[in-house]
Structures are given as C-alpha cells and as structure tokens.
Amino acid sequence: xxNLDITTLRSFVAVADSGGxxxxxxxxxxxxxxxxxxxxxxxxxxxxxxxxxxxxxxxxTASGEQLLAYARRMVALNDxxxxxxxxHAYEGExxxxxxxxxxxxxxPRVLQQFNxxxxxxxxxxxxxxxxxxxxxxEHGECDxxxxxxxxxxxxxxxxxAVPLVWIGAPGGxxxxxxxxxxxxxxxxxxxxxxLEAFExxxxxxxxxxxxxxxxxxxxxxxxxxxxxxxxxxxxPPHVEVISHCGALPPLPLHFINFYxxxxxxxxxxxxLAELLRTAxxxxxxxxxxxxxx
Numbered sequence: 010x011x012n013l014d015i016t017t018l019r020s021f022v023a024v025a026d027s028g029g030x031x032x033x034x035x036x037x038x039x040x041x042x043x044x045x046x047x048x049x050x051x052x053x054x055x056x057x058x059x060x061x062x063x064x065x066x067x068x069x070t071a072s073g074e075q076l077l078a079y080a081r082r083m084v085a086l087n088d089x090x091x092x093x094x095x096x097h098a099y100e101g102e103x104x105x106x107x108x109x110x111x112x113x114x115x116x117p118r119v120l121q122q123f124n125x126x127x128x129x130x131x132x133x134x135x136x137x138x139x140x141x142x143x144x145x146x147e148h149g150e151c152d153x154x155x156x157x158x159x160x161x162x163x164x165x166x167x168x169x170a171v172p173l174v175w176i177g178a179p180g181g182x183x184x185x186x187x188x189x190x191x192x193x194x195x196x197x198x199x200x201x202x203x204l205e206a207f208e209x210x211x212x213x214x215x216x217x218x219x220x221x222x223x224x225x226x227x228x229x230x231x232x233x234x235x236x237x238x239x240x241x242x243x244x245p246p247h248v249e250v251i252s253h254c255g256a257l258p259p260l261p262l263h264f265i266n267f268y269x270x271x272x273x274x275x276x277x278x279x280x281l282a283e284l285l286r287t288a289x290x291x292x293x294x295x296x297x298x299x300x301x302x
Contacts, residue, residue, distance in 0.1 A: 192234070
C-alpha cells in the first residue's frame with residue numbers, strides 16, 4: 010500500500026503555483042534541498058516524471074497536471090479538517106428552541122449532521138411551546154427558534170406550510186363518539202383552532218384530560234380515549250392520521266417559522282440554519298385522501 014504524504018503534496022502544489030523550487034521553498038519556509046528531496050520522493054513513489062526540467066523553468070508533465078488537481082483537493086481537505094477540529098472559531102454553543110411537537114423526526118437528524126461538521130460546537134436544544142419560545146427569543150435566551158403559527162410573521166422565515174390533521178389511535182373509533190373527547194395541551198397553540206372548528210361544525214366536545222405533558226396526551230390518544238390535532242408528518246408511530254370521511258371538520262394550514270436566521274453568526278450558524286431549512290422542506294403538504302382533511 011502506497012500513501013501520499015500531505016506535506017509532500019503541499020510542496021508539489023507550491024512549486025507548481027510559484028513556477029520554481031526557490032520561490033516555493035521561501036513560501037513554505039523550507040530549504041531548497043528539502044523541497045527538492047520531497048519532489049524526488051513523490052516521483053519515486055508514483056514512478057512518474059511530474060516535472061519537465063528540460064527548459065529554463067520547471068513545467069509540469071501531463072502526469073504532473075493530473076496530479077495537481079488531486080493534490081489541491083487533498084491539501085484543502087486536510088486543512089479543512091484541521092481547522093474544523095482545532096480552530097477556536099469553531100467552538101462555542103448555539104441555543105436552539107423547538108416546539109415539542111416538531112422535534113421529531115427532523116431535529117435529531119439535523120443535530121447529527123451539524124455535529125459531524127462542527128464537533129466542537131454544542132447545540133443546546135430547548136423544547137417548549139411556541140409562546141414560551143418567542144418570549145425566550147425576545148429576551149436573548151435562545152439564538153434561534155422554530156415556531157408553529159397560523160400565519161406568516163414579519164421578521165420570520167417560513168420553513169414549511171403544513172396542514173393540521175386529526176390524529177387518533179391506529180384503527181381507533183374515538184373520533185366517532187359524541188361528545189368527542191379531545192386531548193390537546195392546555196397551552197397548545199392548536200387548541201383554540203381545534204375548538205373553533207368544533208364549534209363551527211356544531212360538534213359536541215369534551216376535554217379528555219387537562220395536561221401539558223406530550224407523553225401523557227399521546228398515550229391517551231394511542232389508547233383510543235381521545236383525538237388530537239397535529240401537523241401532518243410530525244405524528245409519532247403509535248398514532249395515525251384519521252380518515253374520517255368528513256365526520257370531523259377541516260383544519261387549516263400552519264406555518265413552521267424560523268427566527269434568528271439573519272443574526273450574524275458566520276459559517277457555523279448559517280450551516281445550522283441551512284440544515285433546518287432542508288429538514289423541514291420535507292414536511293411540505295403531502296397528498297391525502299380528501300376525507301382526512
């Protein structure tokens with residue numbers, strides 16, 4: 010197995026760019042003999058002539074031209090790895106606020122991808138309802154937040170427009186009962202919209218439980234004791250979208266808004282922002298049976 014040395018490749022690139030060993034040695038802070046020896050070793054390793062030395066100045070052979078493209082990429086990748094892992098500019102912490110109901114499935118994937126690119130930057134994930142997150146953002150407690158809101162908001166970037174859908178137990182029948190039992194968090198931003206939809210449709214309803222615990226609410230729905238509304242595509246695997254054939258009222262689109270994308274944070278913050286944009290672009294409305302909406 011033959012391995013190319015990054016230091017040698019760096020010398021090779023420097024000679025090719027400067028047009029001579031003397032200038033390259035000065036740029037690299039090495040002696041001419043040291044650079045010449047590296048080039049000789051590189052040619053011996055590859056078994057190729059990389060330089061045409063017949064003229065007054067050094068020129069690359071066809072093999073040298075081909076190697077140069079690879080060498081530039083390898084040196085650049087080496088420098089990127091060293092910078093990302095050791096440069097203090099890539100250290101620190103970003104506080105990201107996300108509503109409970111849209112953490113899955115997008116956020117774990119975003120955090121994993123971001124950590125791969127910036128392992129020395131910590132993302133502190135804060136989960137709360139939209140009202141609390143907006144308040145924390147205004148007070149500087151979060152660097153970036155996502156929200157679920159019924160409209161586009163000035164100063165926020167829309168990542169997705171997603172329909173609210175009715176959620177129940179797999180194969181459940183709670184949605185057929187009247188009064189219908191509702192399991193929606195007491196401070197959930199969807200709750201007044203759901204209640205308004207029931208009132209407009211003349212559907213009797215009752216509160217199945219008074220809680221803000223997502224796990225408790227989901228367990229109640231999964232047990233077929235109640236229904237709830239969630240953004241399409243964010244429901245956990247133990248519940249499902251109800252195909253109600255028009256028995257439940259239609260629900261509106263909701264917007265996933267992004268605050269903090271424009272704040273100065275350089276490459277690190279912009280990378281996280283772009284990962285969030287990509288992840289939530291997958292939550293655009295999917296085709297559903299008309300009865301489900």
